[in-house]
Amino acid sequence: MLKIYHAPRTRGFRIVWLCEELGTPYQIVPVDMSPKYRASPEWRSLNPVGKVPVMSDGDMTIFESGAMLQYVLDKYGEGRLQPQPGTNEHGIYLQWLWFAEATFSRPLGEIVNHNREFADNPLKPVIDEMKTRARLCAQALDAALAEKSWIIGETFSAADIMLGLSLRSYQRLMNEDFPGNVAPYWTRLTARPAYQRAIAAETRPAS
Ligand SMILES: N[C@@H](CCC(=O)N[C@@H](CS)C(=O)NCC(=O)O)C(=O)O
Known part of the structure; x- marks a missing residue:
């Protein structure tokens, strides 16, 4: 197992x-x-x-x-x-799957690391800069989700799972609302029985 x-x-x-x-x-x-x-x-x-x-x-x-x-x-x-490998849809799927970890979760993880390593004296400008990067990622998602239920269209995929964890961290660390289309996307993700x-x-x- x-x-x-x-x-x-x-x-x-x-x-x-x-x-x-x-x-x-x-x-x-x-x-x-x-x-x-x-x-x-x-x-x-x-x-x-x-x-x-x-x-x-x-x-x-x-x-x-x-x-x-x-x-x-x-x-x-x-x-x-996941879409069939080698199709255009699979390319888009891979883009969001990698974006979730390599680009979106990265600044969020660094906020956690910074707060832990410099617990006595966290540097606000460093945290703010990481937040700006994370916010930009959420805005990119907002634009990509216009008139779509899931990140590659009307079909839920594993890219939504990768992004869902990034959004879970975002919610915990950013203390601000998700932008426009991301808020209902988050509701759809978290309503899934799985x-x-x-x-x-x-x-x-x-x-
Ligand atoms: N790219 C790695 C990142 C792993 C990662 O940063 N994990 C966090 C917890 S979600 C961690 O162990 N942080 C502790 C640290 O970096 O010291 C992955 O996707 O598995």
Whole structure:
């Protein structure tokens, strides 16, 4: 069974949500998020830079949430939640999938890191600059979602899952409303039964 090494509200949520959408069995392995544990040889042997998440499937173990998502889709998705590779639609899908992690989640993650590393004296201009970058990403989504239910059109895809986690972080860190089309998009994302099952799963005590 897939094992997702995860801490609540972090990027492993993408894989939990994806498994819930696909009906793929998985197990959450809770991770101690303390910097001390993440710097330990035990955790570094799973993730060499000490981040979460990590995922294993049998004897294969990987880090990077986007890679996990694509692996699960390709192995267990049976063509669901992504357009046919090689089509124009797939290109657009890949664009948003990578945008979610490489461009949108990045400044949000740096706000968290800065606040942790400089807890005694966080630099407001640094935080403000990261917020400006994140806001620009939300505005890009706003424009892209005009007259569309999901990011690639009328079909929900795994790119929406990648973006959904970025928006979850945005809501927690930015303290401001989502722009125009993003607000109803967020409502649609969080109304999905699989999203709600994933929220319940990540807070359920490990059995
Ligand atoms: N690109 C990586 C980013 C992983 C990442 O930054 N994870 C955060 C939690 S969501 C983390 O471990 N932060 C702790 C740190 O960077 O020190 C991925 O998508 O898996």
